[in-house]
Amino acid sequence: MTMTTDEAVEPDLSGVVNFAGVMLLALGAFQFLEGLTTLLRDSAYLVTAEGALIELDPAAWGWGHLILGLVSAAAGAGILRGQTWARVVGVLLTAVAALAHFLLLATAPLWCTVLICVEIVVIFALCRRPTAH
Secondary structure (H helix, E strand, C coil): CCCCCCCCCCCCCHHHHHHHHHHHHHHHHHHHHHHHHHHHHCCCEEECCCCCEEECCHHHHHHHHHHHHHHHHHHHHHHHCCCHHHHHHHHHHHHHHHHHHHHCCCCCHHHHHHHHHHHHHHHHHHHCCCCCC
């Protein structure tokens, strides 16, 4: 028995899509807390792979993370509710995160590789056509 393209069975990716939504909710919470901590402590810095200290503007870093956290959490909640706009925002946020982890690959190769792989799965799930149940 052969199947035509109309009869092809689409795999059910609802579990992976839910995973993407939960990951964005968690990311939003972490980003929000990082922003809040930065604003309350009034300090922000990064340390490069060579050990150099980079001081950042705490207000910009804190407010940026607060806003990013709220957007990520809203996208995660929207994905869990089946909202198309949330899928688009989720793909954009996850693509930016994958690019950032690619740029940080030399500093933490194993961790960044794991994160990039998870981000690819999330992007794949969010780009698939939603299945009707």
